[in-house]
Structure formats: C-alpha cells, structure tokens
Amino acid sequence: MIPVTKPFLPAEKEFKGYVKTIWERQWLTNNGPLVNALELKLKEYLGLDHLLYVTNGTIALQLAIKALELSGEVITTPFSFVATTSSIVWQGCLPVFVDIDAETFNIDPAKIEAAITPKTTAILATHVFGNPCDIEAIQAIADKHNLKVIYDAAHCFGVRYKNKSIFEYGDISVTSFHATKLFHTIEGGGVFTKQPELLKKMAIMRNFGYSGVDTFSEQGINAKNCELHAAMGLCNLPHIDSLLQKRKKLYMHYLYRLSKLEVRFQKIEYPDDYNYAYFPVVFKSEKLMLESKEKLELAQIYCRRYFYPSLSALPYVKNCAMPVCESIASRILCLPLYHSLATSDLDLIARMLMRIQNFDGNRKEEPAHFSNIELPQIALKINNHRINVN
Numbered sequence: 001m002i003p004v005t006k007p008f009l010p011a012e013k014e015f016k017g018y019v020k021t022i023w024e025r026q027w028l029t030n031n032g033p034l035v036n037a038l039e040l041k042l043k044e045y046l047g048l049d050h051l052l053y054v055t056n057g058t059i060a061l062q063l064a065i066k067a068l069e070l071s072g073e074v075i076t077t078p079f080s081f082v083a084t085t086s087s088i089v090w091q092g093c094l095p096v097f098v099d100i101d102a103e104t105f106n107i108d109p110a111k112i113e114a115a116i117t118p119k120t121t122a123i124l125a126t127h128v129f130g131n132p133c134d135i136e137a138i139q140a141i142a143d144k145h146n147l148k149v150i151y152d153a154a155h156c157f158g159v160r161y162k163n164k165s166i167f168e169y170g171d172i173s174v175t176s177f178h179a180t181k182l183f184h185t186i187e188g189g190g191v192f193t194k195q196p197e198l199l200k201k202m203a204i205m206r207n208f209g210y211s212g213v214d215t216f217s218e219q220g221i222n223a224k225n226c227e228l229h230a231a232m233g234l235c236n237l238p239h240i241d242s243l244l245q246k247r248k249k250l251y252m253h254y255l256y257r258l259s260k261l262e263v264r265f266q267k268i269e270y271p272d273d274y275n276y277a278y279f280p281v282v283f284k285s286e287k288l289m290l291e292s293k294e295k296l297e298l299a300q301i302y303c304r305r306y307f308y309p310s311l312s313a314l315p316y317v318k319n320c321a322m323p324v325c326e327s328i329a330s331r332i333l334c335l336p337l338y339h340s341l342a343t344s345d346l347d348l349i350a351r352m353l354m355r356i357q358n359f360d361g362n363r364k365e366e367p368a369h370f371s372n373i374e375l376p377q378i379a380l381k382i383n384n385h386r387i388n389v390n
C-alpha cells in the first residue's frame with residue numbers, strides 16, 4: 001500500500017529519552033521546559049526573532065484573526081484547506097472569496113481590489129502547497145486600503161522568500177505542525193509576527209488571557225501546547241534537513257518521469273527556497289483525473305484530491321462562482337510524496353499514469369501546455385542525484 005503521505009517518526013529511543021525527563025520533572029504542560037526548548041530551537045532553525053507554539057494550526061488562525069480584531073469582511077482564497085475559511089466564519093467574519101491564479105494556485109492579486117468594500121478589514125491568503133503568494137502585490141493592496149494581512153502558511157515549513165523565512169511576512173503568519181505536515185509535533189501549530197504588541201497580546205490570549213497572577217488583560221482561549229508534543233518536535237527537528245533533501249529529489253524524479261504526461265504542474269517561482277511538501281498534478285479533465293485515481297487505487301496507491309471542493313461551495317458561506325478555482329479543484333490530484341517513498345514505487349506510479357493516458361513513454365514532443373518549470377535547470381542544481389530519464 002502506498003499512501004499519499006506518511007508521517008516521519010524519530011527513533012523510539014530518541015522520544016523515550018525526552019519522556020523520561022518529563023516523568024522526572026512531572027511538569028506536563030503550561031509553558032514547560034520542552035515547549036520553551038522547542039520554541040527556541042525553531043526560532044534558531046527558521047531564523048526568526050519570535051514564535052509562539054500553539055495547539056494546532058486552526059487555533060493559530062483563530063488567534064491571529066482575534067488578535068487583529070478583525071470584523072466585517074475578510075478577503076480569502078477558495079483554494080485551501082477548509083480551516084482557512086472556517087476560522088474566518090468561526091470568528092464571526094464574512095469570508096469574501098477571490099479567485100486564484102491558474103498556475104501558482106494562489107489568490108490572484110489582480111482580482112483582490114474589485115472585492116474590497118468599506119467593510120473589508122483583512123486579506124487572509126494561503127501559500128498553497130508551500131508556494132509563496134505574490135507577497136509584494138498583496139502588501140501593496142493592503143497598505144493602500146489599510147487592511148491587515150494574515151498568511152496561512154500551514155504548508156510552508158522551511159520555505160524561504162527573499163532570503164527570509166516565509167513566516168516573517170504579513171501582519172501575522174500561522175503554520176501547522178500536524179502529523180501530515182512536513183515538520184510535525186503530532187498536533188501543533190505556530191503563530192509568527194514581527195510586531196511586539198501583537199506578539200504579547202497573542203501570548204496572553206494563548207493562556208486564557210492571563211497577564212499575571214489573577215489578572216486577565218485579554219479575552220483568551222486555551223491554545224497552549226504540551227510537553228509530549230514538544231518532545232516530538234525536538235526529536236523531529238534535527239532530521240528536517242535530510243527530509244527536505246529527500247523530498248526534493250523525489251519531486252524532481254516525479255517531474256522527469258511525468259514530463260511527457262499531459263498534466264500541468266504547479267508553477268514554483270523560487271525552487272531553491274521551496275520545501276517540496278506536496279506533488280500536485282492537474283489533469284486535462286476531471287474524468288481523466290478520476291480515472292487515474294481509481295486505477296491507482298486498484299493497485300493500492302492512494303492519492304488525495306487536495307483541495308476539493310472549492311471552499312466557495314461550503315454550506316455555511318455565501319456561494320459564488322470561482323471559475324479558475326473550481327476548474328483546478330475538479331482536476332487536481334496530489335500524488336504520494338513522503339520521505340520514505342521508494343524511487344521504485346515512484347517509478348511504478350509514473351508508469352501507471354503514463355499507461356492510463358496511453359503513452360508509451362517514447363513520445364518526443366512536449367505536451368502543448370507543459371509547466372513552465374525549467375526541468376533540466378532545476379535538476380542541475382541537485383547535487384549527487386543522477387536521474388535516469390528512461
């Protein structure tokens with residue numbers, strides 16, 4: 001069986017080493033030493049001044065919306081995980097969808113201004129599959145209209161943008177450390193901001209609003225994470241560079257194997273600073289995608305329809321037409337990609353996909369609408385990896 005993803009697990013004895021110290025201290029949660037150590041190590045690794053480790057990525061989104069005191073309408077993307085939209089609604093705001101760019105899968109900045117009304121307070125955008133949004137364009141619009149910016153950077157661990165961690169952008173960025181994400185603490189999340197007041201406010205909100213003994217300066221929630229989850233993070237972090245390397249090689253291998261297939265890949269503008277967290281492919285039609293998915297499942301290869309359906313079709317939002325998103329969402333499939341995926345399994349997946357589309361693999365000409373990723377150029381940048389093209 002080949003699943004779409006597999007969580008990385010450290011050696012059991014590494015985790016047990018931390019567990020032993022937890023038993024010795026009998027300090028289980030409430031800003032314990034392992035939570036502190038993880039926050040420190042993450043800041044070092046990511047090159048950030050500030051970070052708050054929280055329960056999960058969804059709570060992180062809710063904290064961000066609450067801390068910025070958003071109300072009214074929040075402009076957002078219809079192509080993301082459901083938590084991006086549900087958090088907006090949960091916080092009592094109205095999500096206003098803006099369609100995506102067909103190549104990057106991110107919110108299309110050119111369409112944002114038309115959606116702004118006097119009630120708009122913020123833009124909440126997702127860096128889809130870790131691919132950075134057009135951050136400059138979004139910030140320029142936000143500055144012009146006095147809007148806050150939140151980034152759902154749940155897929156972005158390790159991604160850098162213009163020589164900085166992607167988590168540094170926007171008023172607040174949030175991420176998820178869920179088991180299915182590239183770096184995980186089983187359950188967990190993070191919030192990031194460069195604004196000291198906001199950081200302090202969220203730190204207080206994370207802990208019921210406590211600002212001192214018997215003092216509550218903010219309306220709070222319980223968004224603290226615990227020592228056991230932090231222990232998992234401390235075990236996983238030292239492995240992250242090797243995991244990123246492995247994913248990048250597998251991603252490139254997929255690109256080569258599927259280069260003749262009539263599918264489109266996500267346009268990745270900054271391949272050197274990318275984390276290769278997912279391998280999405282867009283088929284020519286939904287029918288072809290479903291046929292491919294079903295045939296792979298017969299061979300016990302499980303892909304996922306990330307993201308389907310368009311969030312603009314959720315039952316608790318005002319439905320609206322998002323043609324680009326709906327088109328991509330209906331045809332996209334994420335192929336299996338995880339650190340321990342064997343190259344031979346990847347080859348099998350690629351061969352099956354080629355066969356489903358009746359390719360013999362020897363066709364010379366490129367499909368007309370091939371991705372603008374410069375395959376050979378990227379591949380040249382990978383050290384020690386010979387790709388067998390045949």
Ligand SMILES: *Cc1c(COP(=O)(O)O)cnc(C)c1O
Binds near residue numbers: 057177
């Ligand atoms: C995973 C994910 C979330 C939610 O994170 P959790 O830690 O599972 O709550 C939010 N947004 C996106 C884009 C995600 O992929």
